[in-house]
Amino acid sequence: MENAVVKTNYNFPGQKSLYEGKVRDVYNINDEFLVMIATDRISAFDVVLPKGIPYKGQVLNQIAEKFLNATADIVPNWKIATPDPMVTVGILCEPFKVEMVIRGYLTGHAWREYKAGKRQICGVSMPDGMVENQRFETPILTPTTKADQGHDEDISREDILRKGLVSEEDYLLLEKYTRELYARGTEMAQKMGLILVDTKYEFGKKEGSIYLIDEIHTPDSSRYFYSEDYEARLKNGEQQRQLSKEFVRQWLIENGFQGKEGQVIPHMDEAYVNSVSERYIELFEKITGDTFVKANPADVQGRIEKNVMACLKSL
Incomplete structure (x- = not known):
């Protein structure tokens, strides 16, 4: 299983707060910018599953980047830059x-x-x-x-x-x-x-x-x-x-989990986690028509920090 990012804990210059969503970590910079990190966490039935899915964050972040770029003529969007495959930096809006x-x-x-x-x-x-x-x-x-x-x-x-x-x-x-x-x-x-x-x-x-x-x-x-x-x-x-990620929900249902009280999340072994990762990469290629290029899995946390710091300096 390759390096999946399930938690971040950075301290960026001007950082006011960190909001941890189900799958994204959002850093408020000086009440002016947001650093949104698409983690590899995966959720279903409003529950975050115990294992991260390698490259899931990169898949979602890069699909969103493509569509934000392709619709900017319809309505302005919050994105300023994509300094890392898993990160979007943009304008903080209400x-x-x-x-x-x-x-x-x-x-x-x-x-x-x-x-x-x-x-x-x-x-x-x-x-x-x-x-x-x-x-x-x-x-x-x-x-x-x-x-x-x-x-x-x-x-x-x-x-x-x-x-x-x-x-x-x-x-x-x-x-x-x-x-x-x-x-x-x-x-x-x-x-x-x-x-x-x-x-x-x-x-x-x-x-x-x-x-x-x-x-x-x-x-x-x-x-x-x-x-x-x-x-x-x-x-x-x-x-x-x-x-869609319906295939994950179906697997959970088949294994007796729908997020209800008393139900236990089924064990996600390495083979299953990697199969989900492969499905997300397939989704990326089918939706965008682009070939997915895996980001270097070595020291992902360090890479994100370095890329975000360089981006914030340029704003």
Whole structure:
């Protein structure tokens, strides 16, 4: 098993705080910049699994970099530089308290609600007579609250405005940007023989301007189907072939774990960990069309520190 980064503990110049998310460590530099390290931690069912996955952080960071670069003409984004394969340095924004989720297909959470008899999600109507994984005539927006603790919750545009979570002027812009970003992501996916099924975007504000923040169009924040057999599978009522981290969830379910109380995370041996690493590299190459180049695994922590320090000096 190669060197996986599961924890960082740097002390960068001007560092104000360190926030440890499920899979990323985020350093606040002088309340002006963020250093976001995509670690090799992996989570499922809101639980961080005990073993890191070599190269997972690099995969997610480099996919996000590609898509941030490819959408900068639609909306400015927070990224300033990618000084290391696992690191993005960018502008610190005040995040909006909602996440913008857009769904082109009736799948996942939306399908579960639909199957339970609901025909509205986040205030948006869904027509009768649809089947799982069917395409919506027009992609639907299903925002969620951004929870500090626990699960995010569905919320309608009306409730967002009524609660004053986002001003009407800003919210209309967030909707516009979300639709345009999804259209671009869909177009890029099509060229790779993929369907961008659903995804989420996070936005923030800095000095009156809206920025796209966080990662975009990665297999951790998005769901992809393979387009070649989508129609045949839909017609036959078969499950779609997915490009996401769903395979990890399935392995956990098969081994009796869904994050519920009293359940024990199954043992992740070296062979399994390396197989997950290989799947993530496959995801990278399928989504981007680029060949994945493994970063040098020797002294990864030292490499990250050196590269970030050099970047911060140049800001």
